[in-house]
Amino acid sequence: MIKLALFAVGFFFLSIFQxxxxxxxxxxxxxxxxxxxxxxxxxxxxxxDKKTGIYIAIxxxxxxxxxxxxxxxxxxxxxxxxxxxxKIGLKKYVRIPLAEKD
Amino acid sequence: xxxxxRKRKWIAPVLAVLLLIILAxxxxxxxxxxxxxxxxxxxxxxxxAGEKSSDFIQGLSKISAIKDELDSAIQKNAELEKRILxxxxxxxxxxxxxxxxxxxxxxxxxxxxVKIISKNKDSVVLNKGSRDxxxxxxxxxxxxxxxxxxxAEVHQDYSRALLxxxxxxxxxxxxxxxxxxxxxxxxxxxxxxxxxGYIPQERTVAEGDIILTSSLGGVxxxxxxxxxxxxxxxxDTDSFQSAEADLYFxxxxxxxIFAVKPL
Numbered sequence: 032m033i034k035l036a037l038f039a040v041g042f043f044f045l046s047i048f049q050x051x052x053x054x055x056x057x058x059x060x061x062x063x064x065x066x067x068x069x070x071x072x073x074x075x076x077x078x079x080d081k082k083t084g085i086y087i088a089i090x091x092x093x094x095x096x097x098x099x100x101x102x103x104x105x106x107x108x109x110x111x112x113x114x115x116x117x118k119i120g121l122k123k124y125v126r127i128p129l130a131e132k133d
Numbered sequence: 134x135x136x137x138x139r140k141r142k143w144i145a146p147v148l149a150v151l152l153l154i155i156l157a158x159x160x161x162x163x164x165x166x167x168x169x170x171x172x173x174x175x176x177x178x179x180x181x182a183g184e185k186s187s188d189f190i191q192g193l194s195k196i197s198a199i200k201d202e203l204d205s206a207i208q209k210n211a212e213l214e215k216r217i218l219x220x221x222x223x224x225x226x227x228x229x230x231x232x233x234x235x236x237x238x239x240x241x242x243x244x245x246x247v248k249i250i251s252k253n254k255d256s257v258v259l260n261k262g263s264r265d266x267x268x269x270x271x272x273x274x275x276x277x278x279x280x281x282x283x284x285a286e287v288h289q290d291y292s293r294a295l296l297x298x299x300x301x302x303x304x305x306x307x308x309x310x311x312x313x314x315x316x317x318x319x320x321x322x323x324x325x326x327x328x329x330g331y332i333p334q335e336r337t338v339a340e341g342d343i344i345l346t347s348s349l350g351g352v353x354x355x356x357x358x359x360x361x362x363x364x365x366x367x368x369d370t371d372s373f374q375s376a377e378a379d380l381y382f383x384x385x386x387x388x389x390i391f392a393v394k395p396l
Contacts, residue, residue, distance in 0.1 A: 047172050051179035055187035089150060093157070097168045103161050104154035111150065 038087050039094075042066055046094040066091040070110050074117040088114035222248075242354070242393035247273070247292075252384060255299035255323055256285070259292045259392070267292050271392040272353050279381045280346055280357040284392060292392075297359065298325045298380065305349040306359055308332065310342045317376075319344070319359065325380060327360060332374040338365055344378055354395045 045065050053062050070091045074084035092107030099106065157164050169176075192199065226246045245266055251258040261267055273281040273294050282296040295302055302321040306329065307314040315338055318331040332338055342362040348355040360378040367374045 043168075043172070044175070047175050048179055051176040052183035055183035056190075085146075089153075093153075096157070097165055098172070103157040103164065107150065107154060 034083065035086055035090065039090050042069075042091050042094040045069070046098045049095075050098045064095075066095055067110065067113070070114060071117065074114045075121070079118065079122050084118065085111065085114050240396070242274075242391070242395055245271070245392040245394075247390050247392050249384065249387075249390065250291070255282075255296045255321060255325065257282070257294050257296065257384070259284070259294055259390075261392075262288045262290045262292050264289050267392050268394075271394060272357070274357055274391055274393055275382060275387055276389045276391070278357050280353055280359055281382055281387070281390065283352065294392075295321075296325070296384075297321055298323065298327050304352040305347040306344050307347045308338050308342045308344055308362065310336075310338055316347065316349070317344070319378070327378045327380055329362070329376040329378055330373060332365075332376060334367075334372060334374055336374075338362055338374065338376060340364060354393070 049062060049065055053065070056062070070084070070088045073087055077084045088110035089107055092105075092110035093103070095106035095110075096103040245261065247259040247261045247265075247267070249257045250260045259267070259273075267284060267287050269284055269287050271284045273283060275281065280297055282294050282299065282302065284292050284294045286293040297304070297319065298321040300321050300323045304319050306317050306319045308317055308329070309315075313336075315332060315336045317329045320328050320330060322328050329344065340362050344359040344361065346353040346355060346357040346359060358381050360380040363377040363379045365374060365376045
């Protein structure tokens with residue numbers, strides 16, 4: 032729970048950073064999505080059985096939605112689908128020995 | 134049975150997420166304004182920082198282009214300064230010519246305004262040459278019709294003139310004394326000294342008498358101011374008197390000089 036709260040605070044500031052600071056460094060109009068990168072990395076290296084990555088994806092998506100112009104939910108769905116896809120992919124097809132602590 | 138349980142396990146979180154999305158969208162204005170209210174100060178600082186840093190980084194990436202632009206700007210600036218200087222010179226010349234017009238100098242002569250750019254003993258270098266219409270032998274005068282010398286060498290863009298005090302210069306003058314014109318012969322002695330000779334013994338000349346050019350020798354036009362008699366040297370054994378003269382001009386004080394061609 033504390034981990035999620037910390038992620039919530041972190042994502043809040045990261046989404047502000049992404050929408051206010053990184054927009055000045057867009058490449059061909061594209062801005063680096065740090066939250067997506069974090070969500071992907073977290074889900075990649077999280078234990079297959081744990082679900083924190085999915086909650087983190089929802090949180091990240093929510094903050095991205097709040098600071099974007101789209102309807103609230105688009106980024107949540109994208110992040111959630113990404114996270115679930117990674118989880119399923121890892122569970123069914125990939126083994127990363129170093130990531131599997133338990 | 135297990136499949137159903139597993140399915141049920143997922144239904145609740147999915148429904149929760151959907152509910153969250155629906156609620157957030159229903160109250161999206163309130164949700165967004167609440168978050169923006171908190172984040173505004175941070176966003177402002179991030180925006181400013183991003184703007185400044187990106188400007189700096191863009192500046193770094195365009196540094197070679199900026200350097201080229203700077204070089205070209207410096208070059209253009211130099212060209213413009215040169216142009217301004219030349220326009221200033223033209224303006225000055227125009228002013229001089231206007232003043233000269235007022236004293237009717239241009240009715241007697243065709244005027245070529247020149248400037249002294251260097252001096253060596255009793256010769257000076259002028260800033261204009263044959264391209265500007267100067268020719269060898271042209272007298273140099275001031276706007277007050279004081280004779281300075283004559284042009285000895287003419288090049289395309291500059292000329293060299295000899296002052297009347299140069300040792301190679303000699304010319305006919307007359308001394309104005311009590312309304313009389315006494316002929317004499319002037320010779321340069323160097324170092325801005327001019328001596329007068331061949332002043333007839335029977336004529337009286339005195340210190341302070343004005344010396345004017347004579348057209349007799351054809352060197353200078355008539356009635357240009359040369360100087361004043363400084364001291365008269367008279368000897369009974371000589372058939373002529375001689376004198377030393379103070380020149381009217383002082384090179385440091387002269388501002389406007391013309392090379393002239395009598396009309």
